[in-house]
Amino acid sequence: MTVEREHSPGSHGAGVDSEIVVTELPRAVTREETQAAVHESFTLPLLFLTVVLAGSLRIGQAPRLSFHPPSLMALVLAVMLLAVLYRAGALVPDALVHPRRTALEKISGLIVLATLFAAAAQVFSLVTPEAGLLAFAFNVVFLVLLGNTLAARPDRSQLLTSLLIIFGAAFVMKFVVLSAVYAPGTGLTKRVVMALFEGITLGTLAFVRPSPATGYIAFGTLALFLIGVAWLPRPHHAPHHPEFRERLPADGPSAPAHLPSSALAPRPAPDPGDR
Amino acid sequence: VRTTAIRIAGLLTAGVYAGFIVWLYAAQPRNLAEVKGGMAASVGAYTIDRESFDRGLQFFRSDRFAEARSAFQRADPAQRDATTQFYVAYSFLRQGWGRFSRDDELYRQGLAALERAMAASPNGHVRIEDSNLTLKSSDEVRAEFERGLVRDASDLNPMRVFDSRP
Numbered sequence: 001m002t003v004e005r006e007h008s009p010g011s012h013g014a015g016v017d018s019e020i021v022v023t024e025l026p027r028a029v030t031r032e033e034t035q036a037a038v039h040e041s042f043t044l045p046l047l048f049l050t051v052v053l054a055g056s057l058r059i060g061q062a063p064r065l066s067f068h069p070p071s072l073m074a075l076v077l078a079v080m081l082l083a084v085l086y087r088a089g090a091l092v093p094d095a096l097v098h099p100r101r102t103a104l105e106k107i108s109g110l111i112v113l114a115t116l117f118a119a120a121a122q123v124f125s126l127v128t129p130e131a132g133l134l135a136f137a138f139n140v141v142f143l144v145l146l147g148n149t150l151a152a153r154p155d156r157s158q159l160l161t162s163l164l165i166i167f168g169a170a171f172v173m174k175f176v177v178l179s180a181v182y183a184p185g186t187g188l189t190k191r192v193v194m195a196l197f198e199g200i201t202l203g204t205l206a207f208v209r210p211s212p213a214t215g216y217i218a219f220g221t222l223a224l225f226l227i228g229v230a231w232l233p234r235p236h237h238a239p240h241h242p243e244f245r246e247r248l249p250a251d252g253p254s255a256p257a258h259l260p261s262s263a264l265a266p267r268p269a270p271d272p273g274d275r
Numbered sequence: 276v277r278t279t280a281i282r283i284a285g286l287l288t289a290g291v292y293a294g295f296i297v298w299l300y301a302a303q304p305r306n307l308a309e310v311k312g313g314m315a316a317s318v319g320a321y322t323i324d325r326e327s328f329d330r331g332l333q334f335f336r337s338d339r340f341a342e343a344r345s346a347f348q349r350a351d352p353a354q355r356d357a358t359t360q361f362y363v364a365y366s367f368l369r370q371g372w373g374r375f376s377r378d379d380e381l382y383r384q385g386l387a388a389l390e391r392a393m394a395a396s397p398n399g400h401v402r403i404e405d406s407n408l409t410l411k412s413s414d415e416v417r418a419e420f421e422r423g424l425v426r427d428a429s430d431l432n433p434m435r436v437f438d439s440r441p
């Protein structure tokens with residue numbers, strides 16, 4: 001916004017400033033804002049949707065593809081994971097859906113949240129056995145671990161390390177250990193023991209062994225998900241967040257010469273009641 | 276304006292991508308050919324390989340059903356063409372039909388192919404005007420499959436040996 005003094009030749013003599021016209025100038029779009037828009041609109045949603053797609057893919061024999069949507073339990077675990085991310089400061093809703101953001105920015109933020117939720121659910125579904133007692137055991141362990149993490153209130157970096165360990169351990173358990181244990185045709189003793197074990201447990205320990213290709217895709221999917229979580233916008237990355245605005249110099253890093261400093265001035269701090 | 280355009284483009288891209296994933300969940304394509312065919316069919320751009328289809332038809336009319344299905348598979352890799360899938364179903368019907376018994380496994384595969392044909396048809400119904408076919412509509416073929424798969428007292432009727440091949 002700029003203030004201009006208009007010179008009007010009045011009857012009381014020339015050169016008298018008689019009127020003030022306030023003109024709204026378009027605010028310059030900073031490089032950070034453009035980057036943030038690309039990050040929120042393209043990078044994160046597409047990354048998380050790729051996690052959803054790759055996490056649902058199972059490659060069987062022939063090769064035969066199948067796509068598994070997340071289970072209901074995976075949705076519950078995803079809600080818990082979002083809560084944990086929020087508590088640890090890895091997920092900052094203000095950076096995505098702050099009331100002072102425009103409607104389009106809020107929709108972008110909601111898309112990021114929705115895709116993050118879907119990706120989290122898919123990742124839990126991916127590292128959990130398909131059915132049976134093993135699936136139940138994995139889900140219970142996830143619940144306990146997430147509950148424990150929620151109670152421990154880790155900071156952002158600690159949480160990311162914790163997630164790396166949780167998902168990494170689950171991946172190793174399902175795709176390496178259980179796959180090796182349930183590998184067919186490796187010795188008579190093993191087959192007899194496995195048959196007895198399954199008989200004793202009434203088949204509840206049945207395990208659908210994933211193909212090696214599914215394992216490789218799962219590894220990439222987990223890595224992509226953790227990268228996405230690490231890339232979630234933080235308060236100082238959000239263009240309309242007060243912390244971000246305060247970091248800008250008064251004239252702005254890329255303020256065009258014709259714009260007055262007021263065009264890039266920090267916005268007023270939000271009302272405390274607004275938060 | 277620039278960030279607005281970026282955000283709108285991002286929303287559209289994410290929407291299309293999410294729609295594609297939901298379609299994958301619903302359609303459950305079994306291979307990449309079905310994925311490509313399904314995508315093409317969803318925009319009305321899917322076409323079969325006419326040469327392979329004609330070759331399959333020649334095999335079908337000379338009662339070489341396995342060869343016919345192989346050619347039909349090449350013609351319609353995504354299994355999205357109602358006519359081709361109808362002929363695939365019919366090939367299972369004729370191969371599985373016997374004067375004294377019916378092959379349940381072939382009939383089941385035929386019924387699955389017929390379901391695909393009906394799903395691919397815009398009105399859920401297929402009718403082929405081919406003088407070589409005794410049964411010309413999907414309703415008749417389905418009824419024949421279901422009769423063949425049901426086990427009842429009529430299976431013991433000796434007069435069934437006089438039934439004509441569909």
